[in-house]
Amino acid sequence: MAKQAKTAISPTRDENYPEWYQQVVRKADLAETSPVRGCMVIKPWGCALWENFQRVLDGMFKATGHKNAYFPLFIPKRFLEKEAEHVDGFAKECAVVTHHRLEAGPDGTLVPAGELEEPLIVRPTSETIIGDAFSRWIESYRDLPLLINQWANVVRWEMRTRLFLRTSEFLWQEGHTAHATSEEAMHETERMLDVYADFAENWMAMPVLTGEKTAGERFPGAVRTLCIESMMQDRKALQAGTTHFLGQNFAKAQDITYQSEQGRLEHCWTTSWGVSTRLVGAMVMTHGDDDGLCLPPRLAPAHVVILPMTGRADDPEAVRNYCHKLADDLRGIPYYGRRIEVEIDDRDIRGGEKNWQWVRRGVPIRLEVGQRDMAADSVFMARRDKSPKEKESVERTAFISRVHDLLEEIQQGLFDRAVAFRDAHSVEIDSEDAFREFFAAPQGEPTPVHGGFAWSHFCGDEDVEQRINDELGVTVRCIPLADGEAGTCIFTGKPSDKRVVWAKAY
RNA sequence: CGGGGCGUAGCUCAGCUUGGUAGAGCGCCUGUUUUGGGAACAGGAGGUCGCAGGUUCGAAUCCUGUCGCCCCGACCA
Numbered sequence: 001m002a003k004q005a006k007t008a009i010s011p012t013r014d015e016n017y018p019e020w021y022q023q024v025v026r027k028a029d030l031a032e033t034s035p036v037r038g039c040m041v042i043k044p045w046g047c048a049l050w051e052n053f054q055r056v057l058d059g060m061f062k063a064t065g066h067k068n069a070y071f072p073l074f075i076p077k078r079f080l081e082k083e084a085e086h087v088d089g090f091a092k093e094c095a096v097v098t099h100h101r102l103e104a105g106p107d108g109t110l111v112p113a114g115e116l117e118e119p120l121i122v123r124p125t126s127e128t129i130i131g132d133a134f135s136r137w138i139e140s141y142r143d144l145p146l147l148i149n150q151w152a153n154v155v156r157w158e159m160r161t162r163l164f165l166r167t168s169e170f171l172w173q174e175g176h177t178a179h180a181t182s183e184e185a186m187h188e189t190e191r192m193l194d195v196y197a198d199f200a201e202n203w204m205a206m207p208v209l210t211g212e213k214t215a216g217e218r219f220p221g222a223v224r225t226l227c228i229e230s231m232m233q234d235r236k237a238l239q240a241g242t243t244h245f246l247g248q249n250f251a252k253a254q255d256i257t258y259q260s261e262q263g264r265l266e267h268c269w270t271t272s273w274g275v276s277t278r279l280v281g282a283m284v285m286t287h288g289d290d291d292g293l294c295l296p297p298r299l300a301p302a303h304v305v306i307l308p309m310t311g312r313a314d315d316p317e318a319v320r321n322y323c324h325k326l327a328d329d330l331r332g333i334p335y336y337g338r339r340i341e342v343e344i345d346d347r348d349i350r351g352g353e354k355n356w357q358w359v360r361r362g363v364p365i366r367l368e369v370g371q372r373d374m375a376a377d378s379v380f381m382a383r384r385d386k387s388p389k390e391k392e393s394v395e396r397t398a399f400i401s402r403v404h405d406l407l408e409e410i411q412q413g414l415f416d417r418a419v420a421f422r423d424a425h426s427v428e429i430d431s432e433d434a435f436r437e438f439f440a441a442p443q444g445e446p447t448p449v450h451g452g453f454a455w456s457h458f459c460g461d462e463d464v465e466q467r468i469n470d471e472l473g474v475t476v477r478c479i480p481l482a483d484g485e486a487g488t489c490i491f492t493g494k495p496s497d498k499r500v501v502w503a504k505a506y
Numbered sequence: 507c508g509g510g511g512c513g514u515a516g517c518u519c520a521g522c523u524u525g526g527u528a529g530a531g532c533g534c535c536u537g538u539u540u541u542g543g544g545a546a547c548a549g550g551a552g553g554u555c556g557c558a559g560g561u562u563c564g565a566a567u568c569c570u571g572u573c574g575c576c577c578c579g580a581c582c583a
Binding site: 160165349352356370 | 507577
């Protein structure tokens with residue numbers, strides 16, 4: 001039959017990348033759209049995945065001295081009004097609560113009543129409400145640094161949304177810190193960027209560039225914004241995390257002051273930083289293939305799924321027992337801060353369909369276990385990072401002793417593959433013509449995948465940056481933190497300190 | 507906020523031009539045969555046709571209004 005060529009996800013990445021992405025999110029059971037415009041329902045499989053992101057990141061924040069706290073969902077309007085740039089940045093996309101009661105209207109409807117004296121804003125981010133607390137918590141240099149994180153949901157009223165990548169409501173963490181000196185705050189900004197890069201590369205197996213945003217891409221109210229940028233499989237860039245050096249902007253607007261050792265009243269230097277459920281989307285687009293999701297083992301909700309093949313077994317119960325014993329043995333093995341997670345799928349549906357469901361969900365290792373395997377004291381293993389056709393019989397105890405290393409091999413393989421992909425589509429470009437050529441969509445393809453990361457010299461002129469964005473839809477993704485050689489701007493011929501990374505972006 | 511499009515079963519949609527008992531595929535339930543690569547057959551459940559008016563003996567279909575959603579732009583993690 002022609003089924004051999006059939007992929008689990010349709011369309012494929014080549015055929016229609018954006019649609020492929022939506023299909024993977026749905027077919028992998030990560031999330032679905034909701035009755036509420038722009039908001040998603042995160043399903044159990046997606047939620048389990050996010051919980052792993054949270055658990056690991058939270059541990060990293062604690063390890064760097066941060067404490068969790070929780071601040072209100074609602075922010076008084078006057079708080080947001082305090083920092084001018086901040087207002088400009090977020091005013092256009094805020095959900096505003098104006099009433100606190102519903103009254104019966106005509107025909108069983110409900111109408112808002114009890115208008116609030118001061119409208120409340122559903123937080124788009126919490127700098128202002130946390131800054132207010134900081135202004136009371138911090139009195140002396142002895143209170144510094146103050147290192148706080150919160151896990152929360154935020155709302156930004158987006159025009160166009162895509163599951164995980166951009167939704168009106170999303171889950172994230174936001175770190176907020178206050179320091180005595182500029183240097184210390186800047187150091188914190190860099191340190192947390194390193195944490196994000198570490199998480200992205202070593203847990204998500206997603207290679208990232210670390211860099212600084214240009215003025216145009218900076219967080220509203222920040223002095224400097226640093227970021228990690230990653231390349232998706234359509235060669236577009238995705239900002240996966242940001243850290244902000246806020247200088248004294250918020251401290252001055254919100255009166256966050258401390259008394260120094262010399263007894264003088266000084267303004268604090270603050271930072272903020274965050275990553276969101278967008279990371280889940282980033283992971284889908286970094287590792288997913290035409291058969292669905294492909295999970296890096298260190299974050300996978302399940303490492304191994306056992307599929308008991310009991311259909312034609314003489315003694316189905318014996319096969320099940322064999323599977324459960326195997327699961328128990330595997331669950332005893334430590335793996336990156338937890339145990340090997342095992343699912344046994346004993347649902348009464350056909351083996352083929354069942355198998356493909358787990359392929360789509362991206363579980364690193366699938367084990368088909370039937371009478372034959374039991375008789376041979378072995379398992380029939382398939383790896384998600386290889387073709388669904390490639391399966392091999394492995395002796396049971398050998399598998400158990402190897403599984404940890406196998407997962408590590410898959411983790412490393414995913415990272416290497418992603419690095420190779422990014423490098424294959426990253427080029428140094430030294431003329432504007434070549435630059436335009438690089439980002440020109442090929443003719444005749446419905447959803448042309450093209451371009452990539454262009455490393456080019458740039459003088460930093462904001463008007464030029466804007467013009468390139470208008471004409472090509474290409475922006476400076478970041479000015480890399482790593483050292484680079486000087487040169488001349490490919491657009492203006494003016495001197496340039498180093499190459500910057502240009503790309504189309506999400 | 508501009509410019510298009512669409513609301514009919516859980517999902518994807520047909521039916522509407524030319525009014526006459528509500529349809530298909532997928533999914534779901536039951537049974538049988540199957541079961542180590544995406545099952546077949548048989549039976550079954552499931553819809554105030556977005557909502558409100560109007561025209562008509564009769565409206566998913568025609569008219570008016572209204573609400574919602576999607577796509578393309580401008581804006582964004």
